[in-house]
Amino acid sequence: MTAGAALALTEARDLRTGTVPWREKDWLPPATGELPSRDVDIAILGGGIMGAILADRLTAQGRTVAVIDRRAPGTGSTAASTAQLMWAMDVPLTMLAERLGEREAARRWKRVFAALERFGKHLDSIGGDLKQDSPTLYLAGDLLGPEALQAEAALHCRHGLPSRFLSADEMAERYAIAPRAGLVSTGTYAIDPVRTCHALLDRALGRGASIAYPVDIAALHPSARGIELETEDGRSFMAGNVILATGYERARLFLPDAFSLLSTFAIAAPPGTAPxxxxxxxxxxxxxxxxxxxxxxxxxxxxxxxxxxxxxxxTRDRLLPGKAGIIAAKLAAMLGKDKIDWERAWAATFGSSPDGLPAIGRARNMDNLWIAAGFGGNGIAFAALAAEILDASLREKADQDARCFDPYRFEND
Incomplete structure (x- = not known):
């Protein structure tokens, strides 16, 4: 099958609106180069945080890699991320266990936990103070109340996931927030998403990778040598394998409809407001x-x-002012404050899946094509996971958890 001109290879979207807290004048994306003049082992479509993590991992294994993006790397959805790196999913473990069974649900969570832990150690080894370690508080709400959170904590602990339950009074005393019961989890951290994206791309380029932007890939043509990538203006190059790391600009020819899009909103207070x-x-x-x-x-x-x-x-942009006000009011209530001022607000396209987990694996309808879509609430953690799974797959090594994140796992639901 080829990706013909009748249907674009990927969606083209305005991925974010407003002002993000990362200072755009400090962004130092790697300089664009030319399309490869020789065949490469792997072409990665997408130069955001997913593509950067993949490029860093795959070039470290000695592969020749070309990264292609239609915009400057890291300036799409990556720049809109608040970059909380957590191993807990949007779908609670107790709820996922009801659907899949406890063993299978825990298996997925434990693999994300392990991938996030390994990625954190990798960032530490790079240096440059790329991450900030911090615990995560998961507070009782209308999805899980105090009793349900106790059950969630017990399930975490049963499977070696570092969480413990605190009562409302204990939470207020320890963390100086408005009283509300919750879970305290460790093994989580935060990053500056754009800075980290660029640092990882620089590492890949130092190992011989190439990057080209703004370049729009219009079609993929399978051949005996792999896949020919054709640009919108008619240029082309060959890659043995192609990874679709296009974020929330979906490759609708290959990514199932179960992976859907929504919009999310955020605000940032002035510097020096915290702690x-x-x-x-x-x-x-x-x-x-x-x-x-x-x-x-x-x-x-x-x-x-x-x-x-x-x-x-x-619709997203029209709702931004009102949503920013709601978030500010909820924030003040959460922290037990009368008011918290904010100076930046933004809205962004976001992705979700029925189980809160990503789409990682081989595309069914084209040989040598792979999907790395971090849909769900933990996109950067899922990028670390995708790098592990796809690295093993490309080396034809079995990854025992790969099927858990297969893009087509919802077909019989």
């Missing part, structure tokens, strides 16, 4: 709609949520 609670904890709610909160390295409070099941840019 207003203890231990630099990341906080989120077992609620729908939820609120999540963290502090950045420069003392901003970053809060977001209020997702809507609409990915239309005009």
């Amino acid at each position: 207003l609670w203890n231990e630099n904890a990341m906080i989120w709610e077992a609620s729908d709609p939820y609120l999540y909160v963290r502090a950045s390295r420069d003392g901003r409070i970053i809060a977001g949520g209020e997702d809507i099941d609409v990915a239309d840019k005009d």
